[in-house]
Amino acid sequence: MGNIENRLKQLGITLPEKDRRGKGVVPVKEAGGLLYVSAQLPVDENGAPLFTGRVGTEVSMEDAYAAARQCAVNALAHVADYVGDLDRIERVVKVLGLVNSGGDFSSQPAVINGFSDLMLEVFGERGVHARSAMGAYNLPQNVPVTVDCIFKLR
Amino acid sequence: MERINHFPASGTAPAAAGTAPVVHYRKRKPIVPVIQVGNILYSSGHGPEDQISGTPIYAGRIGAELTPEEGYAAARECGIILIGALKDYLGSLDRVKSIVKATALVNVDGDFCDLNGVMDGFSDLMVEVFAERGYHTRTVMGTHNMPNHNIPVEIELIAEILN
Numbered sequence: 001m002g003n004i005e006n007r008l009k010q011l012g013i014t015l016p017e018k019d020r021r022g023k024g025v026v027p028v029k030e031a032g033g034l035l036y037v038s039a040q041l042p043v044d045e046n047g048a049p050l051f052t053g054r055v056g057t058e059v060s061m062e063d064a065y066a067a068a069r070q071c072a073v074n075a076l077a078h079v080a081d082y083v084g085d086l087d088r089i090e091r092v093v094k095v096l097g098l099v100n101s102g103g104d105f106s107s108q109p110a111v112i113n114g115f116s117d118l119m120l121e122v123f124g125e126r127g128v129h130a131r132s133a134m135g136a137y138n139l140p141q142n143v144p145v146t147v148d149c150i151f152k153l154r
Numbered sequence: 155m156e157r158i159n160h161f162p163a164s165g166t167a168p169a170a171a172g173t174a175p176v177v178h179y180r181k182r183k184p185i186v187p188v189i190q191v192g193n194i195l196y197s198s199g200h201g202p203e204d205q206i207s208g209t210p211i212y213a214g215r216i217g218a219e220l221t222p223e224e225g226y227a228a229a230r231e232c233g234i235i236l237i238g239a240l241k242d243y244l245g246s247l248d249r250v251k252s253i254v255k256a257t258a259l260v261n262v263d264g265d266f267c268d269l270n271g272v273m274d275g276f277s278d279l280m281v282e283v284f285a286e287r288g289y290h291t292r293t294v295m296g297t298h299n300m301p302n303h304n305i306p307v308e309i310e311l312i313a314e315i316l317n
Contacts, residue, residue, distance in 0.1 A: 138296030
């Protein structure tokens, strides 16, 4: 037991047990000058999905593109919250876009363009990034798109 | 002061392994469990497999052969195996500065989409073991086919270590 814990014990103070379950996930984590952003869902400010279903069978291309764009907005909101000022972002590094795909759907890159286009509109040349886009069999809450990304800090 | 060099007991650990660290990795020649670049560790994808024999501890799709609870336990098992890989590489888990990012593939069938509930098996464990240092960013995706007799979960992680 450490000194501080001993002191607490002498004072007769027992720290309350903390329930940490289900609290392990954070939206943004910084390591080595990079910002890692958790997979973003196309959800509104209350966390409710704006779109659900598989692209190609239940969700149209236009809706899927809009969903990817919403993922980008949500990612920027988390990053802005973390760094304070988005000018601190040196560049977008890497993007992984997952598309909940039904049937023979194979235009995943066109869907994730919804994310990439916004990054270019916002950051200009600094928004150019490496990217992977792939079809998933399902995604959390049955959303059509999730996107995670890595930013470099100035 | 209590150290975190302590392996959480797991009811689903490989047979008779008890709380002993999992250290015997199968030798897959060009692929290593962990690579270090600077202060960042990148892990390979790890499934819920016996680390000596390679036998899957869980096999099948969640939503068909496996229940969500079994999926949660499988994700927790992946976490234990990954912590074993980190300990194997670092010597002491006290050198882990933080778990940065986890990416999970979850083998699902039908309309099952509580992927976050499955992956919480991993995330809960990280927080139980590393406390605040275990907080991480996360990506979870549903897939339909996985290696080694269709394991239900595979997880890779990025961790930052102390010098």
